[in-house]
Amino acid sequence: MYPFLRLAKTLAKSSLDFKQGDKLRLTDTATYQFTVQLNDIDNFLEMNNGRIFTLFDLGRTDFAIRAGLGKKLLENRWGFVVAGSTIQYKKRIRAFDKVTMKTRVVAIDGRWFYMEQTLWVKGVCACHALLRTAVTNIKTGKSIDSQDVLNQLGYHDVSLPPDEWVQAWIDADKLRPFP
Template identity: 60%
Template sequence: MYPFIRLAKTVAKSSYQAIKGKTITPTDTSQVEFICSINDIDNFLEMNNGRILTLFDLGRNDFAIRSGLGKKLLTNRWGLVVAGSTIQYRKRVRLLDRIRIDTHIAAIDERWFYIEQVMYCNENPASQALLRTGVTNLMSGKTIPTKPVLEALGYPDLTITPSPWVQAWIDADKLREFPQN
């Protein structure tokens, strides 16, 4: 089940931080913290890999709210979409472990924002994800180019060049064959 209570708490905390001036810029890293609960673990008594991806969603929500994107989404009737991702799991997360999720923009091109997220378990890196994300028009469902989004945020000239591994993932993903009927 989706963690709606955690979502509500994250949105409330992020909104409160934004109101209190604890905003971030698109080049900053946001951080959210959780404790691994009984609802997060699987039959192997560790955090389920699907739950890790869901908690990364909450980290991106915090980033959006505190960077000002959340308000622009509501004002402009925009939405967020994940168009691709890759993840590595390196350390098990067990019941009652403290976790922190760091979220930042790793690169921007004409169409996509590439988001890197790292989950730390008891201060040690546990998993890392790279996501190709976009902003969409809720009415048409079409992806909006990054330039108007950055302009709306007040950063019209912002560029973030991908690191070599991020660029390699972008290039490799273009070669991927999507299944056909």
């Protein structure tokens, strides 16, 4: 089940943080802390990989609100979607572990915002994801040009080209056959 209570808490806390001046620049890293709950684990008594992606949604929500994108999404009737991802799991995350999630934008091109998200337990990175995200028009479902989004946010001269590893993923993903 989707964590609606956590979502409500995230929306409230992130909005309050933004109003109180805890804002992020697009190049900042957002941190989001939580404790693994029993409904987050699977039959192997570790955090379920699907739940990790769901909780990454909350990290991106926090980032979007505190970076000012949340307000623009509402004003312009935009959505914020994931169009692709890759993830590596390095360490098990168990029930009741205290986790720090880090979210940041690592690259921007004409259509996509590439975001990196990590989960940390006791100072060790437990998993690392790269996501291709876009801002979309809610009515048409079409993506909004990244520069238009940046302009709305007041970033007229931002250039964030992909690092070598991000570009390699972008290139490899273009070769992927889609049924």
